[in-house]
Structures are given as structure tokens and as C-alpha cells.
Amino acid sequence: MKNRLESSLQTALGVLENRGELDLHLAPGPMVERARDAQHGDYVTNVALLLAKAAKCHPRELAAKIVSALPNDPAIAKVEVAGPGFINFFLNPALQCRVIQKIHEEGHRFGENTRGIGRKVHIEFVSANPTGPLHVGHGRGAAYGAVVANLLKATGFEVHREYYVNDAGRQMDILALSIWLRYLEDCGEALPFPSNAYRGDYVRTIAQDLHKEVGDAFRYPADRVQIDLPTDESQGGDRELHIDALVARAKSLLGEERYVELFNAGLQRILHDIRQDLGEFGVYYDEWFSERRLTATQAVDATLQKLREAGHLYEKDGAIWFASRQLGDEKDRVVIRENGQFTYFASDIAYHMNKFERGFDQVINVWGADHHGYVPRVCAAVRALGIDPARLRVLLVQFAVLYRGAERMQMSTRSGEFVTLRQLRNEVGKDAARFFYVMRKSDQHMDFDLKLAAAQSNENPVYYVQYAHARVCSVFRQLDERGWERDIVSGMNNLELLTQPHEQALISSLSRYPEIIEQAALQHEPHHLVHFLRGLAYEFHTYYNTHQFLVEDQPLRDARLNLIAAVRQVIANGLALLGVSAPETM
């Protein structure tokens, strides 16, 4: 409809130009938008205001001219010039209520569109290091990424969801070490636990399982483990040096084979746990992409070679640097350390190249906002590889600050003191958690109140929307109990009986749903959908309180039932995109 009005306006402007009443060579972009106020009709344009200066006449005068030049359209009931020079369009209600028929026909697919058809989009989200269970900070990225993926799919894109598994690098070695030390404790060895190691309970669990599995095969006396080590922080030493030395000790005592077994035991257990956790949260992936695979397939070497050939690498202080500064970064970055090892950044460049090589038109990274300083260097790398950086989009998600009532909760992975995503789900439920996480704009700080999310009361917005759905279901149950028949066809033929303001408002909202999906998808802003659903639920509840649906007048009853069935369908569709259930009873 919007497009239709816009082309009508183009026609009108063309007419005026031909008549010589308007001398413009402008191609105004999208210029029609939904009216914010029902008094202003259904759609509004401000072209007259925008063009008045160039046309050298008063906006209202120009608006009147444009209106007079508009082609006839049966879908438009009334056009008026208002305010300083807005043109308001009032749609023909008889035609607008056809959306109810459309919703009935399209069912769960209503709202989908084809904007992204034929385009492949890659979306990577969460990608937490497999060094421990997911916490509530990851939850927001998980919920957000999953919903953006759903929205893009509904907009016609071919979506590939991916979790990048950081299964290489120092943090993983520290995890392996942590498990081994707990294992040694379990064997009866007494030795201090580094201040820097992972001290969560899950580490002990994995260690105990390992002990059952391998017996004492990985056991060494405490003094052999600790001899000649640099001291830990608690003894006045450097904790980083201490823990790196311990990792080296583990490798040398256990040898390659056993160390890999230890390492994999931790990785597999934690990865399995993360996968299960996300699954229970309704978050699924098409692929779990291993960082180690990149190094194993020489992908990092190949990528660096490509950068070298393009003249983006140089050597300084014994290290290899990527000249990212001339591509918009603050400074150049090391890709190969003095000791010959790749930096994390190097494998990340290779990972991005790999994504584009797989043929995706658009690549989306959902990252925690604390990584925003990392964005320019990745963009620089993409550009250096000859890829249009506009094809890469980094979406930043702010951490949620967790409260329990007024009490602010602190968390830190290393110390093991954090609220896990699983605990959150257990406490507030999947629906409330998903809803809360995407209720706010993702790049905004947000306060997540556990007490509120868990509240079984009207304070909790998730129930408000679900309740509207359950209420419609309840009406249909009542219909059955009374032994009344529902005639859908008759209802469709009598939609023009829906003349009440509440009914018109609902119909207008229903017709907006596809636009909301498209907007939320293209802007990667799921919160628009949440706000829309709250508004739709509100319009339904107020309608419910004002008018009886199950009336004696059968044509009217059938028309109303078709309307509320459409409302139920749209709420169910919207909640499905959010990953929230649509209960039939509450």
C-alpha cells in the first residue's frame, strides 16, 4: 500500500511538472509513512513540505495541487491536506478489512515477505569461549541473534546460523590445566590452585568424571607438578607467568597424547553443555565452526599470504604486523608474534575470509559491546582482502545488568561467581527470558530484574501478550460450549460490519504487521516487534472489554470471530519469531 501511494505521488508530481506548474528534477526517496495518529488517516506524506521551497510556493498550496493531480484509486477513501502541508490518506475500510481474509489464508506464514529473496546471510552469535557454562550476559546475545535470524528468514533471506568455537588458544589451555589440577586434588594430591585458573564447580565435576574414566593415569605427585615454578600472585609473583609455566608443566609431564585427551575432555563436555543449554533456550545453529579447523587447514597461512601479496603486512620488532591504520583502525596490529605464533586476530581474519569464501552476500557478527574497539580492525582486514566492508555488519549487544529487586548482581567468569543462563531460565522461565532480552534495543544498556521477570503478575509484560492469545482461545472454547457453529465464509462476507473504532484500530494494526517484520528484520531491531505485539494485545484487550463477541446476531458474530482469530494468528506468529510460546490457556 505504501509503495502504491508513493507511485501515485510520483505520478502526480510528474503531471504537475508536465503542466509546468512544478519545476523539479528530484527523486524523493521513501516519502510515505504510516500516520502516527488515527486522526491523520492511515498514511501521511510530507512531500509538499519538502518541495515547497524549491517550488517557491506555500506548502499547503503545493499540497493542494498535488492532491488534485493524484490518480484515482478505489483503495483510497479520502485525501486531505492538513497542518502545515501534510497530505493525509484515508484508506477505504471495506478494502482494508480484507487483511483478515489474507491472514486466514496465509496462517503462520502471514507477515513474511520476499525482500531478501535470493540472498544468503551468515549470522554468527554467542560464540562464547568454551571455558565454562553460558551466563546471563551471553543470554542476551543468544536471544537477540536468534530473533534477528528468524526475522531475516521471514524476510526471505537464506539464513545460516553459526557458533564460532574458540577451541584454540591460551584460555583453553588454562581450562585444561584447571581440570587437571582439580583432578589431582581428587586423586588426593595437595597443591594450591592458581588465582588465575577457572574455579567454577563445573571444573571439579569434569575432573571427577575424568578421574573415574582414566583412574590414576594422569596423576603426578604434587611436588613434581610444582617444582621450579615462578610464584603466583599470592606469593608476590606474576600470575600470568605462573599459570603459563603450569600449563607448560602439564604438557611436559602428560605428554602430547594425554594432554590432548585432557584438553578434549574439557572442551567436549563444556561444548555439549552449551549446546544443550542453548537448545533448551530455543536457540539452534546450522553449524558449529571450529577455530582449530582454520589452523589445521592452513587457512590462516593462506589468508596472511593474501594480505602479504596485497602489501598489507610488514615486519617490525621480530613480529609480523597488519597495516590496519591506513584502513581506518587506530593503529597497526600484530598477526604473528615474535615467538612465531598467530594472534587471535590472525585467525579471526582467516575466519572472516572463510565466511565470504562460502558465498554469503551478507555477514553479520553479533558481539558483546565490550568488543566495539575490535570492529575497525576487522573491517580493515575485510577491506584489505578485497571485500566490500558493507557486506560485513557487526551488531553490538550491551550487557544486561542483573538485578534481583534492588540488589545488583556482580559476575565474573574466572571467579565462578556468576548467574548462569540455565539458572536464569530455571528462575524466570524461557518465555520471560527471551521476551525480556529482546524487549530493549540491543545496543542499549538494560536492567534485567529477575524478580520482575519471574513475577506471575501484571507487572510482567510477557504475560500481557500471551494472555491476549489465550483469551481468544478461550472465546472459541466458549463458542463450542454453547454449541454454536462458526461460519468462517459468512464471517468473511460480513467483514464490513466491523465498523467499531476498536475494530478499525485492530484491522489497521493487523495490516501493519508485515511492515513491522520487514522493518525489524532490515534494521536488525527485534524490539519493534515486541512493541507492536504489546500494542496489538492492548487493542485486543480493550476491544474485549468493550464489546461482546459471542452475540446473537450471527453475521456480526462470525465477522468478529474472524477478526479475533486473525489477531490470535498474528500474535502467535510474532511470538514464534521471538521464540516465545503462545499458550491456549493461562
Place this chain on the structure above:
RNA sequence: GCGCUUGUAGCUCAGCCGGAUAGAGCAUCGGCCUUCUAAGCCGAGGGUCGCAGGUUCGAGUCCUGCCAAGCGCGCCA
């Protein structure tokens, strides 16, 4: 110190490429259940859109400065 982000009602937040009188939920106050679920509805109060300039027909929205908060500034990942 430099960079990025944010500042809207008592609280949590919307505000769609600059548009008409700045909105919602919660909280507060007052009403509505013999009638389809009261997890609901109706109504009231509540604002210098951080501050000061600027751009123009028009600024919460764009620009500059200042104030405040968060985050980032490793041969960590």
C-alpha cells in the same frame, strides 16, 4: 589522555531517514467482575527530552562545545 556509545516522566524504556499536542509499561490516586479468563479494562496526576549554542518552514531526532555515565584503548582471547 584518546576513541566509541548513552543521557527522554519517580523507575524501566519507545520515539520509524527531521514532521502535527513528546508516548508506553511499572509505581501513585480514583473507578469497573450475577455477562466470552480482572495476568484485563476505563480515568487522573506526573516532562526545561543532561546543559548551552547552531543549522531551517519545523529539532527529542542533525552539527559544535560542555557536564555525567558505561565500554574500549595488549605480540590476551
